[in-house]
Amino acid sequence: MKTINSTPRADGFGMPAEWEPHYGCVMIFPERADSWQYGGYEARKAFAEVAEAIAESEKVTVCASFEQYENARQMLPPQIRVVEMSSNDAWARDYAPTFVTNGNEIRGVNWGFNAWGGLTDGLYFPWDKDDKMARKLCDLFDKDMYDLGGFILEGGSIHVDGEGTCITTEACLLSAGRNPKLSKNEIEKYLCEYLNVNKVIWLKNGIYNDETNEHVDNICAFVKPAEVVLAWTDDESDPQYEMSRSCLEILERETDAKGRKIKVHKLRCPKPVTITEDECRGLDTMNFEPTRTPGERLAASYVNFYISNGAVVMPFFGDPADEPAQELLASLFPERKIVPIQARDILIGGGNIHCITQQIPLFK
Numbered sequence: 170m171k172t173i174n175s176t177p178r179a180d181g182f183g184m185p186a187e188w189e190p191h192y193g194c195v196m197i198f199p200e201r202a203d204s205w206q207y208g209g210y211e212a213r214k215a216f217a218e219v220a221e222a223i224a225e226s227e228k229v230t231v232c233a234s235f236e237q238y239e240n241a242r243q244m245l246p247p248q249i250r251v252v253e254m255s256s257n258d259a260w261a262r263d264y265a266p267t268f269v270t271n272g273n274e275i276r277g278v279n280w281g282f283n284a285w286g287g288l289t290d291g292l293y294f295p296w297d298k299d300d301k302m303a304r305k306l307c308d309l310f311d312k313d314m315y316d317l318g319g320f321i322l323e324g325g326s327i328h329v330d331g332e333g334t335c336i337t338t339e340a341c342l343l344s345a346g347r348n349p350k351l352s353k354n355e356i357e358k359y360l361c362e363y364l365n366v367n368k369v370i371w372l373k374n375g376i377y378n379d380e381t382n383e384h385v386d387n388i389c390a391f392v393k394p395a396e397v398v399l400a401w402t403d404d405e406s407d408p409q410y411e412m413s414r415s416c417l418e419i420l421e422r423e424t425d426a427k428g429r430k431i432k433v434h435k436l437r438c439p440k441p442v443t444i445t446e447d448e449c450r451g452l453d454t455m456n457f458e459p460t461r462t463p464g465e466r467l468a469a470s471y472v473n474f475y476i477s478n479g480a481v482v483m484p485f486f487g488d489p490a491d492e493p494a495q496e497l498l499a500s501l502f503p504e505r506k507i508v509p510i511q512a513r514d515i516l517i518g519g520g521n522i523h524c525i526t527q528q529i530p531l532f533k
Contacts, residue, residue, distance in 0.1 A: 183365030186331030193228030226479030286346025333426030
């Protein structure tokens with residue numbers, strides 16, 4: 170693996186859409202006790218279900234710590250590769266590399282990672298092991314790398330259509346803990362150079378109480394060029410209503426990089442999901458402070474799904490909205506199987522299925 174002193178745009182590389190063919194997917198085995206209740210046992214079961222669903226149609230690689238390697242190898246079926254690699258937590262979307270391609274070759278982009286805000290409003294310290302994972306994974310897959318370690322960005326903060334358009338949120342990328350010395354225009358230039366996009370659509374907000382500063386992958390996702398799903402609620406008393414309505418207004422007046430109007434499908438949220446007192450008791454403290462409080466609202470959204478080669482792996486919350494969400498995704502991805510996973514034990518950690526996965530485009 171070598172570091173390339175150029176940019177993907179200059180070399181004709183770009184980030185493909187998630188529905189384009191994959192070689193596989195990277196995940197990280199969870200164990201952090203202040204993120205995952207009761208030592209992470211239930212979270213590991215949910216992660217394993219996600220990994221197995223994805224592995225039906227593409228190669229899955231799970232990174233596990235030295236301490237958890239044997240558990241991961243025993244829990245996961247033999248077709249899933251397990252490698253020992255240290256990390257601070259289990260959010261592959263945010264610190265595995267963003268892979269870019271020119272159609273013949275794959276390279277990785279290493280962004281800087283500071284736990285969603287560093288010492289300003291980050292979620293844990295240290296984050297040094299996470300920040301090294303992109304480089305290690307490029308080595309593992311023998312892919313050359315563009316190193317942008319001085320620019321803070323997580324994979325969950327961007328979605329692309331593979332045809333020149335990126336969507337993100339101002340709440341996240343303009344937050345004080347990421348790149349405070351850069352203007353919005355300067356940040357946009359980095360996105361254009363390293364994703365090889367021509368247009369960035371800036372939504373204002375994401376999902377209410379999303380502690381990543383409102384990643385876009387929880388509120389809005391491309392399902393095909395010029396077509397997105399948007400997390401939605403009809404309850405005007407819910408703080409999510411105004412946040413989603415703002416996104417809808419922006420999307421309805423925007424066009425994509427090719428000048429096309431964007432079709433928006435409303436993917437209605439479950440009723441508010443809150444953490445229980447029993448679940449909170451199962452979480453270790455961080456710096457003598459609890460990481461969750463009983464009754465705290467979690468950032469539940471059906472938009473946080475993963476598109477594999479053969480399926481759409483989506484979260485279920487035990488809510489009446491589960492089935493309608495599945496039906497909508499089935500209508501949007503008729504060529505793929507829709508695989509629901511009961512995801513509460515992932516959500517307690519702060520994200521969902523898209524957050525714990527990172528796709529690798531097909532190798533050539």
